[in-house]
Amino acid sequence: MTRGTSRRAFLAGTGAAVAAPALGAAAPAAASGRPSGVVPGVDVLAAQGWSLLRGQRVGVVTNPTGVLRDLRHEVDAMAASGAVDLVAVFGPEHGFRGAAQAGGSEGTYEDPRTGVTVYDAYGATADDLAAMYAAADVDTVVFDIQDVGSRFYTYVWTMYDAMVAAARAGKRFVVLDRPNPVGGSPRGPLMTPAFTTFVGKREVVQQHGMTVGELARLFDEEFVPDEAGRRVPRLDVVEARGWRRDVLWEQTGLEWVMPSPNMPTPTTALVYPGTCLFEGTNLSEGRGTTRPFELVGAPWADHRWAEALRALDLPGVLVREAYFQPTISKHAGATCGGVQLHVTDPHRFEAVRTAVAMLVTAKELYADFAWRYDSYDPQRPYWVDKLSGSPRLREMVDAGAGVDEVEAAWQQELRAFARLRRPYLLYPGRSS
Structure with a gap:
């Protein structure tokens, strides 16, 4: 389903819900008995005729992983549909089409396939992104990138900055959700404020066990107001269908598209x-x-x-x-x-x-x-x-500490993060 969260709805503990139409017969169950027919949020939205985006000028933060199940890129599909007024793409680290190595991007250019301007968003601050939104005159910012479940993978922090920018600029934010390929359980130490960088901008544990949609909900309530003075005016998360927290990538039935050059499998x-x-x-x-x-x-x-x-x-x-x-x-x-x-x-x-x-x-x-x-x-x-x-x-x-001693040092903060994230989780299954 699609979950939209306004400030009033969130504080009331409810969110607007839009039921997704059927997307055909379910895929056969995996040998383990867990579902194998996971449907990413972008496919749910496409099956609805992109209705959530109609009547708006849309900018999309994405990279090569922003594909439908048939591996068409969503930017190409949106542009071809005639149903989406697509006015901008924002490329993160490695670029929109994924040609750049670690620490690089593709610059700002006109996409030859769609004619849409691609803005270089890697390393952009929230103020920089807000200026890009203004230049493109977007009403709604869409985020769709396959994350890999690690705090130091920079795409979730691109999303965070994009959300801060949307809050400051008064723009709607839509997340097209995808499975966490390494599952839904948190692991590892917590980021501390004194050591934040673009490989960890806020207090999240090393293996967070959340989808980008769940992180967006947490960011919007817990962190974005610190920097923007308010939450995003409207946050919608289009949920992936059929995913559980105990389902790893090989059980999803989805093809793996490299999120970055050094994430091949x-x-x-x-x-x-x-x-x-x-x-x-x-x-x-x-x-x-x-x-x-x-x-x-x-x-x-x-x-x-x-x-x-x-x-x-x-x-x-x-x-x-x-x-x-x-x-x-x-x-x-x-x-x-x-x-x-x-x-x-x-x-x-x-x-x-x-x-x-x-x-x-x-x-x-x-x-x-x-x-x-x-x-x-x-x-x-x-x-x-x-x-x-x-x-x-x-x-x-x-100092010569052993493995058990090192791991024991962060268990209290790990438990605290597990409690913090609980209200923002969207999918069933083990969550700790």
């Missing part, structure tokens, strides 16, 4: 909430290989790392001794020793715990292990602090 998304922490070290996190974030290593790492990790019997994963040569980023062109994670049971696998075990054992084994140090930010020089949300993880690993 659903397995990458499974490990990313943990192994992205290696961006904050001097080890390669596998960028420049065909298995980014599954492969981690350095020229000085060897077989002992895999042996140490296998001895821990981590749930849902086998650890293999591996050697690789990254073509870009850290240690490009050098042969790295290290490990590859082989997820054997996605429902038991814990990405954050696995990464903590990897950090603890690497620190114990290798004198060459070091944290990335950013001299441009002398007050907060360690990138891993910005990824994990505070200096605590780094300091505990340096």
Whole structure:
């Protein structure tokens, strides 16, 4: 269904609901008995003839993942439908069509297929985005990007800034929801205000276990008023049909479209909430290989790392001794020793715990292990602090803390976040 939340409706505990018409026969159930015919919010809206957007000048924040189930891009489908007055597209990190690498974008240009102006929204502040809304004269901003469930994946913060801009500019905001590919349970430490950046702008845990629609509801109530002085005038979330919190990507029946160049498979998304922490070290996190974030290593790492990790019997994963040569980023062109994670049971696998075990054992084994140090930010020089949300993880690993001790340190704040997010959840299934 479509859930619209105005201030009055939200405070009353209700929201306007628009029932979606039938979208054909349901897909066969997965072998596990869980649903396999998940319908993204964009397909629900298209089946309604885009009625929620009629009579408005529409700008869309999206990237290559903004596709219908038949893999047509929604911008192309909206433009071709004649039912949507599409006046702007806003491209996030990697760009609208997805051609740019990490930390890059495609610039501002006219889309040759639709003739619509594509604005470069990567790195744009809320004020910048509000100026883009004014330049395009939009009435409604639509957000539709496939997230991967990790706080440091920047698309949710593009959405957050876009919402702050919409609140300031008095624009309606519509989220076309999609499944969280790594499920609905939260894991890991909380971001703290002193360490916020574009890889974590607000107090959300490392693996948040929410869809973008659920995050939008939380942002609108808990965080947007802090920066905009008010909530979004009208927030609508078009829910994905058929998703449960215990359903992972392979059970959705949907095709995987790479959200970014280094997120090639659903397995990458499974490990990313943990192994992205290696961006904050001097080890390669596998960028420049065909298995980014599954492969981690350095020229000085060897077989002992895999042996140490296998001895821990981590749930849902086998650890293999591996050697690789990254073509870009850290240690490009050098042969790295290290490990590859082989997820054997996605429902038991814990990405954050696995990464903590990897950090603890690497620190114990290798004198060459070091944290990335950013001299441009002398007050907060360690990138891993910005990824994990505070200096605590780094300091505990340096002090020789074990995996259980490190994880125990954030359980109280994790429970508090689970309570905070509860009113904003939209989908059934286990939520903690």
